[in-house]
Amino acid sequence: MLKIIIPTIMLMPLTWLSKKNMIWINTTTYSLLISLISLSLLNQPSNNSLNFSLMFFSDPLSAPLLVLTTWLLPLMLMASQHHLSKEPLIRKKLYITMLTMLQTFLIMTFTATELISFYILFEATLVPTLIIITRWGNQTERLNAGLYFLFYTLMGSLPLLIALISIQNLTGSLNFLLIQYWNQALPDSWSNIFLWLACMMAFMVKMPLYGLHLWLPKAHVEAPIAGSMVLAAILLKLGGYGMLRITTMLNPQTSFMAYPFLMLSLWGMIMTSSICLRQTDLKSLIAYSSVSHMALVIVAVLIQTPWSYMGATALMIAHGLTSSMLFCLANSNYERTHSRTMILARGLQTLLPLMAAWWLLASLTNLALPPSINLIGELFVVMSSFSWSNITIILMGANITITALYSLYMLITTQRGKYTHHINSIKPSFTRENALMALHMTPLLLLSLNPKIILGFTY
């Protein structure tokens, strides 16, 4: 694992020592090369994890997430080039350093064996994200957004620290590789109920669960493009990954403790999808759609069946790529009109036809069109929740419909119709933007040919 971590750390001296005209080229190229290294981890010969050392390991669950993380860094760098072009050189380097630091912490989080080290790195990802959102966001609301982001996550995760330490006292070790072998059922008592809650709330806030999702629209909307991309694509999946890891230790309480959260998620996904239909702010629409998709992942993780785990993993990867792409598209609009209002920039298909093709593809994957991996994820979750309880099919079906509705609403509002007269003079699409969209879309389309690698450890 050091073969990925050390090059990522060394990206920081690379940025600080690069010349002014080479800074973006150097970092983007080298981060693309690092993402190629992580692809080798996808070759998992058996369901047992690939253990690299006492501290790092990779498993069919964490390998796709790791590949997504390393794939996303060059994309973030490419997306940030335009809005940072007028900044002084040191601030550009600081921005790239923050992204690289975040990347390092994320890689270490996804591959940590010891759960306390997972916790420390999980918290450590907050600091660079906070700095990116608060320092380089564009509106004054970003200060509030940063505070909400930091404090919601910290309030959820401090009980997790205490729960992890008390589990370590009880069982002697928190090394994940060991725990999966001598797992025993948690005795039924009030304090174990609180232990369950303490373990799960951190990840519920991060996912986010419907009632605790208030930080997400703020943070996503106020963040600059790289911040939005990494938040939507990876940081939300940290919650899902953590839940998937920690539920192995929390049986059998999960069977009854999960009910409130299942209810909240099932209801919440419909509510947030419906809110998307009434949004005027483009980034806010995509943020709420993230909440809706992640609610599906929460449902899948809490049901705890092999198919639902496959669905959860596939949905996480698919949603990561899709919503990151949607944020890039929204950003391309924002860079031209400096407004996030959807109706201010409509009818773009006439002006930017190639970008309209990317909008179409992104919207289609967002609404889970077959045969994309989004469909595989959603379908597996729908099927496993049907087997858990027949009535959920109504809610799931309604959610799929409303998702289709708002994705098409977004597509039609921004792309179709007559364009407004004030966007006559927008710049045409840059090659960089088209490359960015292509790099998002290509893994999505190619994965539909071999989805086995993202189906996680219950395949």
Added chain:
Amino acid sequence: MNPLIFTTILMTVLLGTMIVMMSSHWLMIWIGFEMNLLAIIPILMKKYNPRTMEASTKYFLTQATASMLLMMAIIINLMHSGQWTITKVFNPTASIIMTSALAMKLGLTPFHFWVPEVTQGISLTSGLILLTWQKLAPMSILYQISPSINLNILLTMAVLSILVGGWGGLNQTQLRKIMAYSSIAHMGWMTAVLVYSPTLTMLNMLIYIMMTLTMFMLFIHSSSTTTLSLSHTWNKTPLTTTLILITLLSMGGLPPLSGFMPKWMIIQELTKNSSIILPTLMAIMALLNLYFYMRLTYSTSLTMFPSTNNMKMKWQFETKRITLLPPLIVMSSLLLPLTPMLSILD
């Protein structure tokens, strides 16, 4: 002040604390405290104005009362045990009185009222000495009597201190008062774990002193005493803004900075001793502290030019020399990976 006299007085302060930390006779400890107190008064009053006089008087009164209470506890201990050596204090009355006296010296709730007012009234350097060096002597006595301290009183004081340190600092814009409330909260963390593992108290003290030293050095460097004047740092020395950000986040206890290490170790020690609600409460209340540190970082480092700023630019005099700032900054932010080294303390 005449440099020779200043040196003598400073040496007396140091000597007083050293006598407290190294004696085995209770009377010598009391003498050390008194020496420390009397010698620090001129240092607190380096600038001669009514505000400083008021702050020094308040400090003197509270510390003298605490010393007298300490003396009473020593005499009661003498009455009941018949000897002057420092060991754990066997008599419960003496133990309670001694704990209260030391709490007054440290600034634990409910004896915390003097800390913000005294810290605000004196200059930044004197405030630095007050909040870091002066805590060493009482803490060393607490360390030595730790087996006999009444757990209820100590934990109540600790939890209340963390609460007061968190809530009290929320409404402040004066940097010295913010540092004072942060000191109250950190003292609360330190005393909470005193009975379980005094070594962790010392660890927390060490890291707290490093972080507070760093913060004060950064404030002294830009001569800023209010949040508003701190917000001009990007104009004077832009690098300092990053350093203030890192150190403040470290004081707030965010991983991966070294301020997280004492909190983590304390939570671990408390959980090992089967108290789970207490560390949860303490950890959540430490978030209040983090809130007003974040507010400071917002006005200093995280908002960019041309943000609106109501402060008139101050004259920039020649740069003050800050000793030891780089190693202090490194130590106050990057020590977390060295946590496994703490096993040498066992």
